[in-house]
Amino acid sequence: MLHIPLDTICYIIAKAREFQSKEDVVIPDVPSSPSEDWALQVLAHHSGDYTLMEFVECIGEMNQRQRAELIALMWVGRGDYTLEDWEGAVDDAIGDYSVRAAQYLIAHPMVSDDLEEGLIAHGYSCED
Numbered sequence: 001m002l003h004i005p006l007d008t009i010c011y012i013i014a015k016a017r018e019f020q021s022k023e024d025v026v027i028p029d030v031p032s033s034p035s036e037d038w039a040l041q042v043l044a045h046h047s048g049d050y051t052l053m054e055f056v057e058c059i060g061e062m063n064q065r066q067r068a069e070l071i072a073l074m075w076v077g078r079g080d081y082t083l084e085d086w087e088g089a090v091d092d093a094i095g096d097y098s099v100r101a102a103q104y105l106i107a108h109p110m111v112s113d114d115l116e117e118g119l120i121a122h123g124y125s126c127e128d
Helices: 006-020 037-045 050-060 064-077 083-093 101-106 111-122
Strands: none
Touching: 006 050, 006 064, 006 101, 006 111, 050 101, 064 083, 064 101, 064 111
């Protein structure tokens, strides 16, 4: 069961897709941890981007469990965890990942697709 409203997840997916589709956004290789400096540099470079600010603000309004679920949703969507491992994925996302959730998520080039796949695994869709 997700503790994040579906419309909030769909909003985050749309904002991530909108931000990452811009020509001047270049995301290097996928980070191995949420605290890698280059991810923060990418965000700092685009700190005036309204779409990015909306993305970060929306995630910043979430509680720790919701941010951890958002990260776990991406992990399920990209195949790092199965739906049967959901609570383990959420537990693994609590801490450093959930504190820097917006930075961690936006640094992944396929985050919007992975979040959508995670929703589908849970039986939801932004299409509904």
